[in-house]
Amino acid sequence: MTLTGLTVLLTREVRDNGPLKARIIELGGQVVESPLISIQHVSDNLIEEAWFRLRKERLEGSLTLRGIAVTSANALAAAEHLLGSEEEGFFSPCFVVGERTARAAAQMGLKAIHPEGVKNALGLAAYLCTKAVMLGTYARTSSTAYTEQPRNNWLLWLRGQMADEAFRSELERHGWIVDDIVCYETILREVSQSAWAQVSRAPRVAVVFYSPSAVQAFVKSSVVHEDPLTEVPMFIAVGETTKVALLKNGLGPNVAALSPTIEGVLDAIVQVNERSSFA
Template sequence: MRLLVTRPVEDAEPLKQRLEALGHEVILSPLLVIAPRPAITIPAENYQAVALTSANAVRSLEGGPHLDGLRHLPVMAVGPQSATAARQAGFAQITEAGGDGVGLARHVIASLDPNAGPVLYLSGQDTASDFTGLLERGGLNARRVVVYEAKPAGALAPEAAKAQGVLLYSPRSAKIWLDLVQRHAIPAGAMVHYCLSANIAAILPDAFARRVAARPVDDALLEVIGHA
């Protein structure tokens, strides 16, 4: 099957290799472009942990001065991509849990002591869940620091119209996808839409064919796609 991978370029290449190993042809067309913020201030507090709902948060800090003061902290990451990014950035204590922002928040609330200091949440400008609010309603203090912006792509790859299926990873990227296919008159209704979660699938028009991963992780999405 000819598949369109819409993840940011930083995450797309490993996924491309896995799909090709299953016999698929892959077209890369990122729907979001990651832009690190040039000026970031992390308040000096006695944090008990770092929370990550995206690998791009850690990547956006690489090469700067901020990670040096954080690497001693345990990291709670939403999934394998964010956990791997934290490991590559030099963090040693990493827990992967939740699969999405809501699931990670539940894990953080159940695991941490409300009296042991705030949780540092490194995030993008736009998030799919009110992660900070979830932590605070669960009794934890949270400090959100926005370290990057995910900007919408202005166009799709020239070969996008040839795809038989498209992989969608967030409600926001699904909305960008619908906007671009309408703008460029691409017959997306003829494609199968492989969605990481039901929230993403709900964005699509009723007539669009869709398959939803049983869990919001790459392995589950690849199980839905199967071999070519």
């Protein structure tokens, strides 16, 4: 297994690339780094103010919080102060997307529920809709039947500014009451000119994306548009949601890592490098 002759452009923060970068170089590949997004947390005070306003309104309406939904580990990190401000268990269960988010929630003492097979926010919405009876959100009319109208189905969604609103829409379509708190903003960054210059000289290129926002930043990059590659690069998505973003923007050929781990991403890189149409 070798990556000789392949240049891999990593698009997340440099501090997060160390182990993967080392493995790529160990296999003979070259690594170029150009972070495409920055995360800016909303202030603790603004997050708390939003929460206490929502809490007052909903409790006055006799709604019971059924849990929180978190579709990004960044939201958990930004809202950590809030999550520790209530009595233990108040924000549980915590329904999450992604293993990384599940681990972060568990480390904060939350009862993390990461449904098997759920890979994106819409998948989580579908899970919550089908599990409504289990969650106690439907009123029982007899020993075996439930009414179709949900009750006390209040969910708090901790999210980023650019989160897909389809998550809320799908839940509300099924009768849920979804309140959200925007915990962080995603700042799109330009592709580094020096990084792109290195990529432009490479005979074969793979670009690794960790989020749909990074894909958006890449597509909007003036550096990329002004100096297009002569050879079509291979695009690698760390997760299905990011692969969907690649497809929507016509970036291909592409492949999604089977798992959002170092080995999962590395396997995807090796896979694309070995393809006869690419190598």
